[in-house]
Amino acid sequence: MKCAIDIDVRDVEELFINIDPIQAGGRLTPDAMKAAIAYGDGYSVCDACQKPFRLDYIKKPPIAQFHTDLAEWLNMDQVRVVPGARRGFQAVASTYVEKGDPVLLTSLAHYTEFIAVEQAGGIPREIPKDEKNHITPDAVAARIEDVIDEFKRAPPLMFLDHVDYQYGNVHDAKAIAKVAHQYDIPILLNGAYSVGIMPIDGKDLGVDFVIGSGHKSMAAPAPSGLVATTAEHAERVFRTTRSKGDITARTFGIKEVEMMGCTLMGVTVIGMMASFPHVRERVKHWDTEVARSRRIVDALLSIEGTRVLSDYPRTHTLTRIDTRNSFDKVAEVHKKRGFFLSNDLKKRGITGVIPGSTKVWKFNTYGLTEKQADHVANAFVEVARENNLSVS
Numbered sequence: 552m553k554c555a556i557d558i559d560v561r562d563v564e565e566l567f568i569n570i571d572p573i574q575a576g577g578r579l580t581p582d583a584m585k586a587a588i589a590y591g592d593g594y595s596v597c598d599a600c601q602k603p604f605r606l607d608y609i610k611k612p613p614i615a616q617f618h619t620d621l622a623e624w625l626n627m628d629q630v631r632v633v634p635g636a637r638r639g640f641q642a643v644a645s646t647y648v649e650k651g652d653p654v655l656l657t658s659l660a661h662y663t664e665f666i667a668v669e670q671a672g673g674i675p676r677e678i679p680k681d682e683k684n685h686i687t688p689d690a691v692a693a694r695i696e697d698v699i700d701e702f703k704r705a706p707p708l709m710f711l712d713h714v715d716y717q718y719g720n721v722h723d724a725k726a727i728a729k730v731a732h733q734y735d736i737p738i739l740l741n742g743a744y745s746v747g748i749m750p751i752d753g754k755d756l757g758v759d760f761v762i763g764s765g766h767k768s769m770a771a772p773a774p775s776g777l778v779a780t781t782a783e784h785a786e787r788v789f790r791t792t793r794s795k796g797d798i799t800a801r802t803f804g805i806k807e808v809e810m811m812g813c814t815l816m817g818v819t820v821i822g823m824m825a826s827f828p829h830v831r832e833r834v835k836h837w838d839t840e841v842a843r844s845r846r847i848v849d850a851l852l853s854i855e856g857t858r859v860l861s862d863y864p865r866t867h868t869l870t871r872i873d874t875r876n877s878f879d880k881v882a883e884v885h886k887k888r889g890f891f892l893s894n895d896l897k898k899r900g901i902t903g904v905i906p907g908s909t910k911v912w913k914f915n916t917y918g919l920t921e922k923q924a925d926h927v928a929n930a931f932v933e934v935a936r937e938n939n940l941s942v943s
């Protein structure tokens with residue numbers, strides 16, 4: 552029988568250098584791919600599940616140890632794996648936010664954070680970014696004061712994107728957490744663009760929750776992610792069902808409410824585990840990743856009219872670039888219009904720039920080798936020259 556998809560090749564990954572802004576940190580390691588095949592069955596990790604019947608207690612494969620290792624790695628006290636960062640936001644918001652509560656997010660927050668707040672009945676209040684597209688501790692303090700004035704109470708929770716998805720700017724989580732704590736507001740760090748690609752020390756940052764996305768930044772299959780927290784909050788967010796004392800004498804009292812009992816099974820958790828040794832190693836090389844990102848951004852900036860909208864020099868591999876006065880000028884007259892850029896890159900073995908984008912767009916250089924980074928940098932310059940843009 553013919554398979555409904557071409558399972559032999561996914562050409563984006565097999566044949567091209569992929570600089571798609573959201574895919575870079577989630578690409579599977581070969582070990583994760585092998586594990587995904589071996590553990591493809593949904594309940595494949597449950598063979599050795601014994602009392603107490605919960606996923607994070609399973610010893611074979613060593614899922615229990617994986618939880619301990621993750622907590623230690625992030626310097627937090629407890630971790631649970633969840634189906635995506637968004638499920639982590641949901642678990643925390645559902646625990647801390649009551650209907651009608653104000654909740655702080657930032658103007659750079661991801662939509663999934665807003666949804667988690669709304670689902671819990673909370674009322675989002677945004678902290679504005681400054682002219683450099685940063686969330687500053689002063690802006691946080693000022694917004695907290697506004698919200699206290701408006702609601703006559705402090706918000707029960709604040710969300711901060713460690714690295715925002717719009718600019719790839721790294722925000723000062725440590726200073727911001729300090730401000731939030733002055734008002735006794737627990738702070739959730741959205742590490743979708745940091746956990747698994749750069750070193751994170753949750754205790755040093757002083758945050759209450761660290762959320763990671765497996766498929767975005769931990770070389771894991773989707774949907775996967777994690778919630779890490781401190782001993783202070785673990786009991787509350789990982790509370791178990793009260794059914795133990797119920798007269799119906801149900802036996803599932805160990806199941807955690809926010810985790811819906813058990814969380815990641817099969818491919819997702821095993822893929823995450825298989826990549827973890829690589830992920831733990833790769834975060835140590837963050838400086839090299841940043842250096843390669845800088846090399847490519849500098850090549851783009853050598854093309855007259857190009858501007859970088861993210862922090863410069865770059866401190867992350869995700870970058871927002873403005874080529875309205877360079878590549879977009881070519882698009883105005885090119886027979887392929889804005890599609891010339893993605894086409895010309897594709898001819899050079901590079902994919903991930905949205906076809907048609909020549910105005911303001913993003914790319915992510917995470918995981919490129921030195922040679923690939925050079926190739927991408929040269930490709931941008933070559934495309935510019937071929938299209939008569941001046942290059943310094």
Ligand SMILES: Cc1ncc(COP(=O)(O)O)c(C=O)c1O
Pocket residue numbers: 634635636637638661663712714715716741743744763764765766767775776
């Ligand atoms: C900044 C940011 N936070 C959160 C998410 C949601 O992550 P997940 O897909 O793991 O739920 C994403 C991506 O979708 C993101 O870019």
